[in-house]
Ligand code: IPE
């Protein structure tokens with residue numbers, strides 16, 4: 001497999017974002033531009049996941065979260081939904097060994113039980129294979145919605161309160177964060193959206209509170225390692241104040 005270029009020398013390797021989240025958008029427009037079918041656009045998008053994962057690993061990023069299928073994407077035509085899950089299954093089978101060899105752990109956020117059985121199984125297999133890996137977490141958001149995640153957290157907390165395990169006044173930002181899908185990744189440093197759309201589309205509503213946002217017009221299948229490095233350079237030029245003063 002071809003290697004990604006080494007990190008851009010303009011990047012300060014001491015200040016790399018620990019958690020990058022990406023809304024991988026623009027496969028359809030990429031297909032149109034190239035006179036291909038939407039399905040071929042999604043295929044190109046799926047291939048690009050490996051490139052960006054490896055670039056993040058080169059940088060020493062600890063967690064990469066990728067928005068692959070939203071709770072709203074069920075509204076697409078059945079054929080497109082079928083194609084997407086077929087591709088997701090194929091990617092899990094094709095890349096599982098590569099992910100494992102590079103000490104990357106696959107995680108999931110969203111509702112796996114709502115996926116077609118075979119796709120859910122392929123995701124579970126890859127998670128099982130890589131569960132002890134330590135270098136980086138790749139978290140794939142599949143059948144994921146930010147509102148659904150918060151409703152799930154609220155229900156779990158309400159359930160614990162009803163059982164008398166927690167008092168309502170003891171519910172804090174920390175306890176809520178503990179009930180997200182992946183509590184250890186409850187803070188995003190850099191949020192990237194490809195294809196120029198200026199919206200969040202129900203992605204990680206809690207986690208992006210203080211994320212730096214980079215929107216690039218580049219369509220997802222064209223977003224290569226250098227595009228990722230450019231986004232990190234933009235991130236490093238920002239002044240993260242968290243409401244305070246510099
Ligand atoms: C992103 O590409 C992939 C998914 C949402 C699954 P799109 O399919 O949304 O591409 P555009 O936005 O139509 O170009």
Ligand code: IPE
Pocket residue numbers: 023024025026067068069070073197199201
């Ligand atoms: C967001 O892209 C979801 C994913 C990238 C998986 P969409 O293409 O579904 O978002 P909208 O419809 O433009 O808001």
Ligand code: MG
Pocket residue numbers: 025026027
């Ligand atoms: Mg889109």
